[in-house]
Amino acid sequence: MNGVSLITGASRGIGRGIALELAKIGCDLVINCASNLPAAERTSADCLAAARAVGKTIRAEVCPANIGISADRLKLIEFARAQFGRLDLLVNNAGIAPEVRADILEATEESFDRLISVNVKGPYFLTQLAARWMIEQGRAGVSPVPFAPKIITITSISAYTASVNRGDYCVAKAALSMLTPLYAARLADHGINVYEIRPGIIATDMTGPVKEKYDRLIAEGLTPIKRWGTPEDVGRAVAAIARDLLPFSTGEVINVDGGFHIRRL
Numbered sequence: 001m002n003g004v005s006l007i008t009g010a011s012r013g014i015g016r017g018i019a020l021e022l023a024k025i026g027c028d029l030v031i032n033c034a035s036n037l038p039a040a041e042r043t044s045a046d047c048l049a050a051a052r053a054v055g056k057t058i059r060a061e062v063c064p065a066n067i068g069i070s071a072d073r074l075k076l077i078e079f080a081r082a083q084f085g086r087l088d089l090l091v092n093n094a095g096i097a098p099e100v101r102a103d104i105l106e107a108t109e110e111s112f113d114r115l116i117s118v119n120v121k122g123p124y125f126l127t128q129l130a131a132r133w134m135i136e137q138g139r140a141g142v143s144p145v146p147f148a149p150k151i152i153t154i155t156s157i158s159a160y161t162a163s164v165n166r167g168d169y170c171v172a173k174a175a176l177s178m179l180t181p182l183y184a185a186r187l188a189d190h191g192i193n194v195y196e197i198r199p200g201i202i203a204t205d206m207t208g209p210v211k212e213k214y215d216r217l218i219a220e221g222l223t224p225i226k227r228w229g230t231p232e233d234v235g236r237a238v239a240a241i242a243r244d245l246l247p248f249s250t251g252e253v254i255n256v257d258g259g260f261h262i263r264r265l
């Protein structure tokens with residue numbers, strides 16, 4: 001057993017991939033989703049099976065909550081507290097894309113507000129709640145599993161890449177990037193390490209509508225590693241942190257992008 005991990009937006013896509021990799025290393029899980037309860041229940045069942053396949057027994061409990069809403073964030077943390085009584089890892093994964101990709105000269109305030117609420121305000125204040133509880137746990141002493149709590153936030157290459165047809169998404173991810181150095185600096189004295197994982201182009205429902213465009217760009221050499229990323233690629237990076245393989249790193253950005261971030265000439 002590797003403590004308890006809470007993953008937001010784990011009903012599908014990258015969050016689901018993270019949950020599966022954490023299950024394989026024996027983490028108990030809180031699986032959050034916005035509204036698709038059947039999909040979240042499937043993730044939970046698949047996590048139990050993935051753990052069993054490697055001889056581990058875990059629990060994976062589902063909690064629907066909209067991370068953009070204050071009362072729901074509180075409900076999510078209280079759910080974890082009631083179910084498990086401890087939290088070792090928060091993964092801020094849930095995020096949304098704009099409903100329409102609109103040129104920044106046309107894009108609406110409504111879309112901007114929606115993205116800031118879910119992609120920035122949600123993780124920012126959920127992290128605050130989780131961090132307070134982790135500090136409290138550290139003071140109280142948790143046994144028998146060693147307590148080395150961590151926070152991971154999933155941002156995007158959009159944090160530094162300009163896509164003029166979804167400026168709201170880029171601005172939100174750039175803002176979200178600041179969460180990690182802020183909380184890393186604040187929480188180091190409490191033994192809580194904080195990381196950003198920055199995925200590149202990952203095959204999920206979110207990127208389904210632009211599949212052909214990215215197929216072409218990848219084939220043309222957009223990324224040094226010429227393939228789509230997978231939820232498993234991101235999940236394995238999260239699992240490495242959960243296993244405490246980076247104990248002297250905090251505030252760190254880990255690119256999981258096939259080398260997209262490398263400037264080439």
Ligand code: NAI
Nearest residue numbers: 009010011012013014034066067094095156199202204206
């Ligand atoms: P997805 O759309 O397939 O899944 C999103 C998940 O977040 C779902 O489980 C959904 O229920 C949940 N969610 C959405 N709004 C929520 C809310 N208000 N409260 C709670 N849960 C909510 O997306 P995907 O592709 O798996 O993306 C996951 C994260 O990774 C997002 O933050 C996204 O911005 C980021 N990302 C995705 C990339 C990609 O290429 N797919 C690349 C870089 C970053």
